[in-house]
Amino acid sequence: MVKRFLLSPKTVVALICAAGIACVIGSLVPQLAQRPPKFFETWSAKNPAMYRVIDLLQLNQVFTSVWFLFLIALVASSLALSNFYQAKALIKSGRNDRKGLTKIPFRDCVTIEAARNRDVEPVKLDGEIKGILKRRGYHFCRETGGSGYLVFVKNRIGRWSSVMFHAGVLVIIAAALYGLAFQKQGFVQLIEADTFAGKGEEWRAKKLGVFADDFNLDFRLALKKFTPSYWDTGKVRNMEDILAITDKKGSRRELPASLQKAVEFEGVKIYQTEYYGYSLRFILERAGRAPAVINLLLDAPAKKNEPFTGRTDLSTTGYTFDMKFYPVSEPSSSYAGNPRLDLVVTEKGEQRFKGTLLLNQRVQFGNEILTFAQTHYWTGVILAAHYGMPAVYFGFALTTLGAIMIFMVSYKEIHVSIAEREGRIQLCMGGRSKSDQAIFSEELRGIAEMLRKMMGVYGNRSIA
Amino acid sequence: METVQLLRYEVIFNWITLVLYLFSSIFFIDRALSGREKGLKTALWLAVIGLIAHSIALGVRWYAVGHGPYLQKTESMSSIAWVAMAVFVFVSYRLPKLRGTGFLVLPSCVLIMVVGLVYNQWLAVFIGQALEHGRLDIEVGLYAKDGVMKLPPTYQGAWFIVHVTTTIVAMGAILISLSTAILYLLKSKNPEKEFYEKLPSLEIMDNYSYKFIGLGFVLWTVMIVTGAIWAEQVWGSYWSWDTIQIWSLFTLLLMGVYLHLRRFFKWQGEKSSWFLIFCVIVSILTLFIVPLLLNAIHSYVR
Numbered sequence: 001m002v003k004r005f006l007l008s009p010k011t012v013v014a015l016i017c018a019a020g021i022a023c024v025i026g027s028l029v030p031q032l033a034q035r036p037p038k039f040f041e042t043w044s045a046k047n048p049a050m051y052r053v054i055d056l057l058q059l060n061q062v063f064t065s066v067w068f069l070f071l072i073a074l075v076a077s078s079l080a081l082s083n084f085y086q087a088k089a090l091i092k093s094g095r096n097d098r099k100g101l102t103k104i105p106f107r108d109c110v111t112i113e114a115a116r117n118r119d120v121e122p123v124k125l126d127g128e129i130k131g132i133l134k135r136r137g138y139h140f141c142r143e144t145g146g147s148g149y150l151v152f153v154k155n156r157i158g159r160w161s162s163v164m165f166h167a168g169v170l171v172i173i174a175a176a177l178y179g180l181a182f183q184k185q186g187f188v189q190l191i192e193a194d195t196f197a198g199k200g201e202e203w204r205a206k207k208l209g210v211f212a213d214d215f216n217l218d219f220r221l222a223l224k225k226f227t228p229s230y231w232d233t234g235k236v237r238n239m240e241d242i243l244a245i246t247d248k249k250g251s252r253r254e255l256p257a258s259l260q261k262a263v264e265f266e267g268v269k270i271y272q273t274e275y276y277g278y279s280l281r282f283i284l285e286r287a288g289r290a291p292a293v294i295n296l297l298l299d300a301p302a303k304k305n306e307p308f309t310g311r312t313d314l315s316t317t318g319y320t321f322d323m324k325f326y327p328v329s330e331p332s333s334s335y336a337g338n339p340r341l342d343l344v345v346t347e348k349g350e351q352r353f354k355g356t357l358l359l360n361q362r363v364q365f366g367n368e369i370l371t372f373a374q375t376h377y378w379t380g381v382i383l384a385a386h387y388g389m390p391a392v393y394f395g396f397a398l399t400t401l402g403a404i405m406i407f408m409v410s411y412k413e414i415h416v417s418i419a420e421r422e423g424r425i426q427l428c429m430g431g432r433s434k435s436d437q438a439i440f441s442e443e444l445r446g447i448a449e450m451l452r453k454m455m456g457v458y459g460n461r462s463i464a
Numbered sequence: 465m466e467t468v469q470l471l472r473y474e475v476i477f478n479w480i481t482l483v484l485y486l487f488s489s490i491f492f493i494d495r496a497l498s499g500r501e502k503g504l505k506t507a508l509w510l511a512v513i514g515l516i517a518h519s520i521a522l523g524v525r526w527y528a529v530g531h532g533p534y535l536q537k538t539e540s541m542s543s544i545a546w547v548a549m550a551v552f553v554f555v556s557y558r559l560p561k562l563r564g565t566g567f568l569v570l571p572s573c574v575l576i577m578v579v580g581l582v583y584n585q586w587l588a589v590f591i592g593q594a595l596e597h598g599r600l601d602i603e604v605g606l607y608a609k610d611g612v613m614k615l616p617p618t619y620q621g622a623w624f625i626v627h628v629t630t631t632i633v634a635m636g637a638i639l640i641s642l643s644t645a646i647l648y649l650l651k652s653k654n655p656e657k658e659f660y661e662k663l664p665s666l667e668i669m670d671n672y673s674y675k676f677i678g679l680g681f682v683l684w685t686v687m688i689v690t691g692a693i694w695a696e697q698v699w700g701s702y703w704s705w706d707t708i709q710i711w712s713l714f715t716l717l718l719m720g721v722y723l724h725l726r727r728f729f730k731w732q733g734e735k736s737s738w739f740l741i742f743c744v745i746v747s748i749l750t751l752f753i754v755p756l757l758l759n760a761i762h763s764y765v766r
Contacts, residue, residue, distance in 0.1 A: 009728035013721055020717040027710040027754075034705075063705050176703065185700065231614035238617045259617040262697060271700040274618065382700040392702060396689045403685040407678035435678075438671040 006078040007085065015075050022071065026062035029054065033061065064180075072173060079170045086163050097142065097151075110448040112427040112455050125425070126150065129416055132450050136443070138414055150416045158411035158434065165402025171395030175388035182387040184208055184215040189297065190223035191279045192376035195246075198383070209387070217383065218266055220246045224254060226377040228276060234303035239272055241379060268385050275380030276300050278308045278325055280341065283371040284317065292316070297378050298325055305330075307342070320346045327375070341372055410434045414447070427451060470528035477521035478542070482577055484514030485549075489570035496567035496650070499657025504563050508556055511570060515549045522546055531615050534628040541580025545573040547636035555640060561664045562672065565643035572639055579752075623694035627687060634683030635751065641676030642744040644669055645737040652734060670732055673740055681719045684747070688712050711750040718743050 005011055030039065040060065044051040058065030129150065130140050138152035185207040188196055196202055198217025206215055222244040229237045240258040245265050247253075255263045255270075262271045282294040298310035307324040314321065322344040329335040338358060345353040345365065353365040357372040364370075414431040429448055433440035491507030522533050522542060533539035552569040555562050618624075648669040651660040663669060691709070696702035703709060722739050725731040731739065 009724065013724050013728070016717050016721050016724065020714050020721070023710045023714040023717070026705060027707050027714075031705070233614050235614055236617055237614065238620070259698065260621050262700070269700065271698075273699075384700045389696075393693075396693065400686055400689050403682045407675070407682050436671050436675060438665070438667040439675065442668065 003081060006074070006081050012078060012082070015071070015078055018071055019075060022062055022068055025059055029059045029062070031060060031062065033064075069177075072177070076170060076173050079166050079173075083163055083166050083170065086166075090159055090163065110429045110444065112429070112448065112452050125418060128454050129418075129427075129451065132454060133414060133416075133447065136447055136450075138412070141413075150418075152414045152416070154412040154414075155405075155409040156411065158405050158409045161402050161405030161410070161434075163402075164398050165406060168395045168398030168400070168402050171391055171398060175391035175395055178388040179386060179392070180209055181211045182209045184212050184385040186215050186383050187273075188221075188381055188383065189275075189378050190221065190381050191295070191297075191378040192223050192226055194376075195220050195222040204380075215383075215385070217268065218248055221270070221381075221383075222246075223377075223379065223381075226276065226379050228300075228377075230304045234305060236274075236300075239274070239276060239379065241272060243270060243381075268383050271382040271384065273380040273382055277310075277378055278327065279376045279378040280323065280325060280372070281374035281376075283373050285369040285371070287367045293373075296321060296323065298323060318347050319352065322346070325375070339375055343372075345370075406435070410436065412440060412443075414444070416451075425455070427455065467528045470524055474521050474524040474528065477517045477524065478577070478581070481514050481518040481521060482574065482581075484510050484517060485545075485570055485574045485577070488514060488566070489574055492564075492567035492570050495659050496564065499654060499659045501658045501662050504566075507566060507570075508553075508563060511549065511566060512553055515546070515553055518542070518546050518549065529614075532625065532628075534625075534632065535615060535619065536613050538580045540628070540632065541576050543632045544635045545576040545580070547632050548576075548639045549573050551633075551636045551640055559664075559672075561662065562644070564647055564659060564663050565640060568643035568646055569639060572642075618698045621694060621697060623690050623697060627690040627694050630683045630687040630690060631751070634680050634687055635747070637676050637683060638680040638744050638747055641673050641680060641740060644673040644676060645740045645744075648673060648737045649734065666733070670736065673737060674726060677719060677722065677740055677743065680747070681716070681723065684712070684716050684719065688716060708750070708755060711746075711754045715743070715747045715750045718746055 030043075032040065040051075044055075054060050058067065062068055130152075133140070133152045136154075138154045139156075141151045141153045141156075143150055186203045187205040188202065189204055190196055197220050198215075200216075203215070208215060224242040224244045226239070226241045228239050231237045238258060238260070240256065243255050243257055243263065245253050245255060247266070253265075255265070257263045257270060257272050259272050259274065262269050264270070277297055277299045280296050280298065282296070284292045284294060286292070294314065296310060296312050298308040301308060307326050309325075310321075310323050312321050312323075313319075324342040326335075326340050326342075329338055329340045333340075335356070335358065341357045343353065343355065343357055344351065353363060353370075355363065357363060359372055359375065362369055362371045410433060412431065412433045414429065417428045419426045419428070429444065429451065431440070431444055488507045488510035491503055491510065495501065495504055495507070525533050525539065525542075529535075533543045548569055552566060555565065647660075647663060648666060651663055651669060652666055654660050664672070688709075691712070692702040695704065695709075722731075722736070722743055725739065726736055
């Protein structure tokens with residue numbers, strides 16, 4: 001019953017449609033994974049009844065919802081079953097072919113007749129037919145015992161195309177589910193010369209699979225050097241960095257990475273992201289207290305010569321820093337070539353300082369002294385422990401090959417029988433194709449025309 | 465030669481292309497509507513000369529900007545039109561009976577090129593200048609919007625090139641399948657007119673629609689797979705349910721439904737042609753409209 005349901009063409013089409021509808025819902029309804037929590041809080045407050053329904057049906061997290069996973073499980077079961085039976089049938093028919101047990105349907109049969117004469121030797125005729133079909137890409141496969149049919153095939157591998165395509169999809173689904181269950185991914189902002197230990201709070205964001213334990217690295221990671229390069233239009237061309245990795249035993253390795261080249265260490269892949277900027281270090285000295293070290297991160301501008309900007313509220317001091325940092329001041333300015341910072345410090349809306357600071361410069365406002373101590377690049381890096389990736393790639397390869405084979409190398413079979421009747425030679429030709437029936441019928445007619453010409457040659461000889 | 469000078473030549477060849485395609489379209493549409501067959505050869509020759517001019521324009525741009533014509537919308541639109549035309553010319557040469565598909569391929573190419581030009585405001589600036597100064601100044605609009613865009617760092621890998629190339633070729637194949645499907649519907653309504661009489665039989669036309677959408681399906685699959693590999697290498701995740709990824713998958717599923725309906729439920733002929741047209745509309749939505757309306761990774765390039 002279940003088997004029949006999963007193998008039914010109606011079920012197959014319904015499942016594909018259901019998956020398609022889920023995709024559309026997932027793209028139209030805002031998803032929890034793609035919007036900030038505040039968006040959903042506002043939505044829920046504005047329209048509680050509607051949001052409750054959406055939340056209940058998990059339409060705000062379609063691709064991780066119970067019903068979507070159930071649908072995927074159904075699709076996978078249907079794929080697995082249909083593939084199993086398709087493969088079984090193909091193996092059986094291959095075996096029957098070899099034994100000559102396959103019944104040959106002679107639908108759309110073309111019959112060609114010619115006069116029998118001494119020149120027409122069955123062996124020679126066989127050779128001519130094989131030659132003509134070979135020119136059309138058909139290879140002689142076998143001669144069925146007893147019935148005397150010659151069987152020619154084209155794109156024999158094409159018989160497995162559908163199985164390959166669907167097996168590929170199945171492998172991708174299985175590998176994706178496995179990956180979803182155990183994946184570990186984290187984002188971190190690395191500052192030049194600082195070290196990331198890969199534990200707890202140091203992660204800026206983490207994404208863990210349902211069955212994954214916490215993501216802790218067995219090595220320490222440091223950004224030794226970061227180098228952005230630019231096109232002449234001022235836009236970023238590439239970002240390259242040298243990562244210093246120290247393993248558990250304390251041995252250190254340096255690996256070059258870039259946006260095009262992720263690096264892998266102990267099963268963890270490290271991806272350079274497009275995020276980068278400058279980290280500015282300040283030292284704030286306040287009367288009666290120990291000096292405080294403040295690190296502030298600025299985002300990169302859209303173009304090379306624009307300043308790195310940022311605004312940060314310092315909760316410990318009550319100050320707000322508004323910053324515009326020029327790593328290299330314009331030649332026209334009095335600071336030409338030097339890094340400079342245009343800084344505005346406010347406290348509860350009241351301006352405390354406004355001016356330009358050079359590196360190592362100290363400024364005093366009130367009882368406090370601020371030193372612009374250091375600048376370094378920072379860059380965003382994604383670390384990921386993927387699960388099932390080789391299977392995903394294998395699935396990709398199978399799916400692609402299968403799809404190419406379904407349409408480009410579809411299996412075709414031509415059968416030719418040679419018979420003698422009342423002093424005449426009669427050729428009967430039929431065939432079958434997995435797709436393109438009408439185009440295949442036209443091809444058959446073309447081949448029949450070639451055979452007819454060949455038979456004509458024999459006939460003429462006979463007359464001569 | 466300077467980039468500006470090279471792009472000036474590109475603009476000239478783009479306009480020659482557009483004019484030739486436009487004349488060829490008029491010929492094809494006239495023949496399709498009147499049902500006469502005479503003059504199709506002229507239309508085809510205009511299209512071939514247009515394709516040569518188009519190839520030169522694309523080649524010049526490639527040389528001038530230093531990357532393939534697939535980054536800015538103007539470039540990708542022009543490439544899609546070029547592929548559709550190249551496929552059409554090839555099909556017309558190999559299967560002369562399918563020449564009639566030009567009545568849809570040619571106007572589509574004109575439309576795609578015009579949309580591409582409008583994206584970069586070339587056409588608007590061109591016409592605007594012409595109205596203002598009373599002359600056609602081909603130099604204007606060269607850097608009308610973004611100028612020449614250089615490849616962003618994430619767009620430099622080999623997988624990205626395969627990804628966009630398959631997208632462009634898939635769109636070309638899909639356009640031809642759309643033409644054969646519409647021709648099927650028109651032929652079934654006007655079987656006695658000369659233009660439609662010269663086309664292959666209804667059964668064969670239906671089969672060609674299936675063949676070309678099949679090619680589109682293969683390329684669409686390769687597009688999704690190579691896109692996923694590229695995403696994995698650049699963003700660390702091969703599938704992130706991005707809007708374009710979702711809509712690409714939806715389009716692929718829809719094509720899958722079409723293929724299954726044909727195979728299991730013998731949906732052929734009129735029903736199948738209408739469904740194919742629906743699939744093509746969705747694929748156009750996915751590639752051109754969704755990135756504009758919904759926030760997606762592919763919205764990066766405008």
